[in-house]
Amino acid sequence: MIRVEGLTKDFGNRRAIDDLTFDARKGEIVGFLGPNGAGKTTTMRILCGFMPPTSGKAVVAGHDVIGESLDVRKKVGYMPETVPLYPDMTVFDYLKFMADLRRLPEAETRVDEILEKLGLEDRADGYIGNLSKGMRQRVGLAQALVHSPEVLILDEPTIGLDPAQIIEVRNLIRELGREHTILLSTHILSEAQQVCNRVMIINKGRIVAEDTPELLQARLAGAKRVVVRVSGDSDGLDTAIQKVAGVTQVSKIEDGKIEFETEPGRDPSPEVARAVVEGGFSLMEFRPIGLSLEDIFLQLTRDEPAPLEMASEETILEDPELIN
Amino acid sequence: MHNIWTIANREYKLYFSSPVAYVVASAIYLLVGILFYLNLQFATIQSGYVPGVDAILGPLATLLLFLVPAITTRLLAEERRLGTIELLLTAPIKDWELVIGKWLGAFMLLLTIISLTIVYPLLLNQFVEPGIDQGPLVSGYLGLFLIVAAMVAIGVAISSLFSNQIAAFITTMFVLVFLWWIIGPIAQVIGPASGNSELLNYLDFQGHFFSNLLVGVLDLSDLVYYTSITVLALFLGTMSIEIRRWS
Numbered sequence: 006m007i008r009v010e011g012l013t014k015d016f017g018n019r020r021a022i023d024d025l026t027f028d029a030r031k032g033e034i035v036g037f038l039g040p041n042g043a044g045k046t047t048t049m050r051i052l053c054g055f056m057p058p059t060s061g062k063a064v065v066a067g068h069d070v071i072g073e074s075l076d077v078r079k080k081v082g083y084m085p086e087t088v089p090l091y092p093d094m095t096v097f098d099y100l101k102f103m104a105d106l107r108r109l110p111e112a113e114t115r116v117d118e119i120l121e122k123l124g125l126e127d128r129a130d131g132y133i134g135n136l137s138k139g140m141r142q143r144v145g146l147a148q149a150l151v152h153s154p155e156v157l158i159l160d161e162p163t164i165g166l167d168p169a170q171i172i173e174v175r176n177l178i179r180e181l182g183r184e185h186t187i188l189l190s191t192h193i194l195s196e197a198q199q200v201c202n203r204v205m206i207i208n209k210g211r212i213v214a215e216d217t218p219e220l221l222q223a224r225l226a227g228a229k230r231v232v233v234r235v236s237g238d239s240d241g242l243d244t245a246i247q248k249v250a251g252v253t254q255v256s257k258i259e260d261g262k263i264e265f266e267t268e269p270g271r272d273p274s275p276e277v278a279r280a281v282v283e284g285g286f287s288l289m290e291f292r293p294i295g296l297s298l299e300d301i302f303l304q305l306t307r308d309e310p311a312p313l314e315m316a317s318e319e320t321i322l323e324d325p326e327l328i329n
Numbered sequence: 330m331h332n333i334w335t336i337a338n339r340e341y342k343l344y345f346s347s348p349v350a351y352v353v354a355s356a357i358y359l360l361v362g363i364l365f366y367l368n369l370q371f372a373t374i375q376s377g378y379v380p381g382v383d384a385i386l387g388p389l390a391t392l393l394l395f396l397v398p399a400i401t402t403r404l405l406a407e408e409r410r411l412g413t414i415e416l417l418l419t420a421p422i423k424d425w426e427l428v429i430g431k432w433l434g435a436f437m438l439l440l441t442i443i444s445l446t447i448v449y450p451l452l453l454n455q456f457v458e459p460g461i462d463q464g465p466l467v468s469g470y471l472g473l474f475l476i477v478a479a480m481v482a483i484g485v486a487i488s489s490l491f492s493n494q495i496a497a498f499i500t501t502m503f504v505l506v507f508l509w510w511i512i513g514p515i516a517q518v519i520g521p522a523s524g525n526s527e528l529l530n531y532l533d534f535q536g537h538f539f540s541n542l543l544v545g546v547l548d549l550s551d552l553v554y555y556t557s558i559t560v561l562a563l564f565l566g567t568m569s570i571e572i573r574r575w576s
């Protein structure tokens with residue numbers, strides 16, 4: 006559905022994206038993950054025909070984004086990050102306008118359908134300017150969906166929403182993923198984890214890692230993190246844990262609560278548990294939390310080019326330790 | 330054509346829900362109405378003076394120098410400010426369809442507003458004997474519409490350069506005033522010496538209107554002039570959008 010090869014875009018002297026290569030298959034939800042300014046929006050804008058790349062090739066829904074831009078635009082639904090809408094139009098008129106631009110037959114029926122799908126029926130005659138942020142986001146989605154596009158490109162679809170709305174939008178995206186190929190960008194890692202089949206971490210215009218959220222986490226987080234909580238006297242707990250072989254780092258969170266990290270590929274949890282009990286502490290809680298995608302993300306995007314090496318698929322698959 | 334119409338239609342309808350169109354229309358009807366009244370009064374004082382259609386269309390054309398920018402400034406500048414330009418440029422329409430659609434929407438609005446001023450010549454026709462000249466009436470309105478078409482096209486092109494409406498407004502007004510009031514004098518001052526007076530005179534925006542169309546002279550070169558300006562401005566507007574895609 007989306008195939009990108011060596012895509013590069015320069016703005017003057019600044020290289021926004023640098024030799025990107027990836028693909029997204031039909032029915033996949035692919036997440037673009039990266040800090041602000043990593044090149045996510047630029048890539049998406051190129052894929053939906055807003056601007057041409059400096060070099061490289063991108064094929065979306067079977068059409069080249071440069072040579073067949075209009076065909077690409079017919080088959081792509083796009084929601085920009087800022088969710089641009091006309092505040093002085095009603096929801097219905099706006100969607101009707103977008104449907105007309107896409108020359109949909111029976112546009113009004115289609116608009117009614119999409120309003121219903123996104124739960125906007127009772128807002129149809131209200132002005133967009135009066136809608137809440139969450140509702141505006143839905144209108145933005147409705148606009149991107151009105152022509153049932155094969156490919157849906159969503160730039161930061163949950164930014165600025167409250168937690169309830171975020172969950173709502175995520176569920177909606179998951180649902181849409183059954184019918185559409187979706188490329189979405191986010192800088193919230195848990196979102197990528199929850200919604201996407203596949204995640205690409207992008208930094209400074211380059212893809213630094215790509216995999217399913219689970220494998221990304223597993224392969225990059227051979228190390229584990231465990232929370233230990235005891236009741237009563239906890240003096241000396243940290244030193245007791247520190248002594249166990251395989252424990253790399255011990256940090257005290259609060260009185261009676263300690264976190265330790267393990268060496269990658271090695272799990273000294275039983276030994277630690279025994280040491281805690283034998284040290285005379287009353288063990289209340291022993292909970293592995295794993296390194297979150299958040300930590301991995303920071304690791305990958307904090308340092309300069311170093312992470313590139315570890316992104317190679319072969320080494321990961323051949324090295325059982327990294328998989329656990 | 331479908332896409333142009335979709336854009337134009339939205340634009341046209343939207344004007345009626347914004348105050349700008351009403352302010353512009355009121356300004357036109359009020360000022361032209363006052364001039365109309367004064368002309369009639371003057372005719373009663375000054376025997377021998379018979380006001381014609383030029384007494385109405387002349388000031389109206391000048392007034393449009395300032396009012397057309399007010400209508401056109403938002404066309405593309407606001408799309409840029411709102412970010413909705415991103416939706417239009419990722420919709421399956423060509424850039425020139427967008428530009429012409431915007432032009433058509435604003436042009437239709439001004440056509441609507443100006444058409445209503447026909448009331449004044451019709452009233453005048455009742456007051457003067459033996460009625461007003463029909464020739465200048467037809468060619469005058471035709472000229473006015475051609476002028477408006479060119480002015481709106483210039484406005485659209487300039488609006489595509491800005492995301493700030495006030496900047497677009499002032500620039501459009503500057504360009505129109507320059508074409509209207511400055512090129513003529515330039516032609517008179519440096520024209521004869523440089524041997525370009527014919528060219529400069531041809532470029533003068535108001536000459537084609539006041540010395541020909543408004544007095545009932547239909548000359549093809551005048552029609553070509555205004556049409557060329559319109560087409561050129563729309564072309565430049567399209568170019569400006571295309572260039573901005575690349576940067």
